[in-house]
Amino acid sequence: MKNYRRDFLRKGALLGLSGFAGSFIGKENLQHAEKLTERLGGIDKFNLPSLSYAYDALEPFIDKETMLIHHTKHHQGYVDKLNKAIENYKGSIYLPDLFKSISTLDLAIRNNAGGHYNHSLFWALMKPNNPVQRNEPVGKLYEAIKMKFKHPDAFKNEFTEKAMKIFGSGWCWLIFKDNELKITTTANQDNPLMDVAPEQGVPILALDVWEHAYYLKYQNKRADYINNWWNVVNWQRADEIYSEALGQ
Ligand code: MN3
Numbered sequence: 308m309k310n311y312r313r314d315f316l317r318k319g320a321l322l323g324l325s326g327f328a329g330s331f332i333g334k335e336n337l338q339h340a341e342k343l344t345e346r347l348g349g350i351d352k353f354n355l356p357s358l359s360y361a362y363d364a365l366e367p368f369i370d371k372e373t374m375l376i377h378h379t380k381h382h383q384g385y386v387d388k389l390n391k392a393i394e395n396y397k398g399s400i401y402l403p404d405l406f407k408s409i410s411t412l413d414l415a416i417r418n419n420a421g422g423h424y425n426h427s428l429f430w431a432l433m434k435p436n437n438p439v440q441r442n443e444p445v446g447k448l449y450e451a452i453k454m455k456f457k458h459p460d461a462f463k464n465e466f467t468e469k470a471m472k473i474f475g476s477g478w479c480w481l482i483f484k485d486n487e488l489k490i491t492t493t494a495n496q497d498n499p500l501m502d503v504a505p506e507q508g509v510p511i512l513a514l515d516v517w518e519h520a521y522y523l524k525y526q527n528k529r530a531d532y533i534n535n536w537w538n539v540v541n542w543q544r545a546d547e548i549y550s551e552a553l554g555q
Pocket residue numbers: 377381426515517519520
């Protein structure tokens with residue numbers, strides 16, 4: 308098991324799939340990272356990853372009830388349906404492998420593998436902010452955002468605008484592609500690692516704009532949800548993913 312795990316992580320690194328493996332390889336917490344990566348990647352089946360914070364920890368920006376239902380019902384649902392969808396699948400169930408040829412696979416695999424990966428990343432890219440402090444990009448990612456968008460606020464505005472324009476359910480992403488940061492969106496549970504994505508790249512930041520992510524607290528006010536979400540973005544983690552994508 309131990310060797311498998313190491314091979315598994317190395318495989319992720321070799322493929323440059325930092326958005327997948329890298330997001331959970333915190334230098335300071337490798338053991339936790341290995342466990343989470345292993346659970347996500349699936350050896351013979353997939354499991355719901357536990358959150359590193361309590362359901363009420365993102366209050367007042369994201370409420371406890373939404374987090375509880377989102378994690379234990381919605382995400383659990385993707386995991387259960389994914390396990391069912393891959394029961395008779397003979398290929399590699401390592402998520403990045405599935406994503407690379409997702410256009411050739413069943414829609415049930417596409418929707419639920421995407422749902423599982425996207426939510427796992429989404430949870431990992433948030434952290435409590437209480438008492439409330441300014442929450443801005445850090446490290447190499449801060450420098451890259453400044454370079455590309457001039458100012459973190461300009462980046463946030465553009466990201467928010469694109470997230471607002473998603474018609475129906477989907478995700479907004481900051482990705483690293485061709486040595487550059489880009490903002491892109493996907494429909495349903497698609498993501499930028501999939502061969503069907505309009506822009507493919509390494510996901511650095513992920514925002515769920517399905518109504519189930521905000522409706523209980525914000526009803527139809529998606530803009531309020533997004534503006535509040537910026538307060539709980541885990542920029543440290545995003546910077547780790549970005550640094551891994553850079554190969555540094
Ligand atoms: Mn969701």
